[in-house]
Amino acid sequence: MAAEGPAGASPSRSKRADAQRNRETVLTAAAGVFVTSGVDAPIRQIATQAGVGMATIYRHFPTRADLVTAVYQHQIEACAEAGRTLLANADSPLDALHQWIDLFVDFLVTKHGLADALQSDSDRFAALHAYFLDRLLPVCAQLLDAAVEAGDIKPGTQPYELMRGIGNLCIGRDNDPRYDPRRLVALLLQGLQRPQTS
């Protein structure tokens, strides 16, 4: 087959082929380990699972946040994209906001320990926090603004505060029947709504 043109493979060209391969291997292994052991799983475990040394992981992903970010990048982008789509297609901005938050909450609660990590007081996850904000905050802000302009939501709430509040509500052990983050997020949204439609 013909050699690749100047517009080569998608990921950075400047890497050696084996490095590129290892990057993928680590990503796959990490995704698997995250499911079973949470995003706090020991690096050694991920390295073993991937069949590489620890240094390899550290070289590709200097901080744990970089690794987690890379693993969930696609899903975060999808969430952001969904927000834009919803705003365009939903019956009302309020509906769009509700549905988007449902997506967001689903994403957080299905990733073992992700919400915990996002708000971790340690700064090991600072970059992850930053990435989430960078990608999702504008979306949330747009949805919120639209709902405010439509008169469905009281003005004055900052998107950052809302997102972090939702994230916080999603923290905790999963599968506790006595605590369903969705119910509390729903309550929060209720509190955000205008008293009457006037």
Added chain:
Amino acid sequence: MAAEGPAGASPSRSKRADAQRNRETVLTAAAGVFVTSGVDAPIRQIATQAGVGMATIYRHFPTRADLVTAVYQHQIEACAEAGRTLLANADSPLDALHQWIDLFVDFLVTKHGLADALQSDSDRFAALHAYFLDRLLPVCAQLLDAAVEAGDIKPGTQPYELMRGIGNLCIGRDNDPRYDPRRLVALLLQGLQRPQTS
């Protein structure tokens, strides 16, 4: 002087005097360290601060939760007591609930990392969680029930879920001007309220 009667000093009689003293020393040191380093501070640090060995701390407080519990016991009890008082004295059950939650939130946000520990996925703090629930859940339930009966609050919310939601909202680094747990808790309470008073 006359020997002490059968109704002796308040803390457990079965301990030796030096053990009793050390217990207090550790408690004081721990309280100090918690303020500066959070409730996750290394045991070694607390031991050094108290001028005792680590084993001494482990003997008096087998788990970290026991230590934290002991340090904050009085304040937790005070919070529980305040709940009962408020219910009796406030203008309305809803007012009482609001004021009590303010107290609760204040308590959590002023204790560096306490809210984080309470919901920690690790079970190192399971006993702390249990203690909080044991002492404060009944109070919260009473306040909530009273507010529901007065018609101020929608029925259907479980006290456990509410308390944990509030606790979750208080998680995170302190002193972030962009995130004030109080505002979100207020929103949550708003969502709890009846649409109209009728």
Added chain:
DNA sequence: ATACTAAATGGAGCAGCGTTCCGTTTCAGG
């Protein structure tokens, strides 16, 4: 007052994890 016993102590020691460092291996261009 002295001797005795069991409670209490302290710190060394072991294990787990994060992170770095360096000798060795492997790729890719000449």
Added chain:
DNA sequence: CCTGAAACGGAACGCTGCTCCATTTAGTAT
């Protein structure tokens, strides 16, 4: 094929939680 550099792996270091045991000390019986 040869060679330089990128990439690699795992040993090594530091920090933390927790335990174990030789030693000290308080309280009591004589």
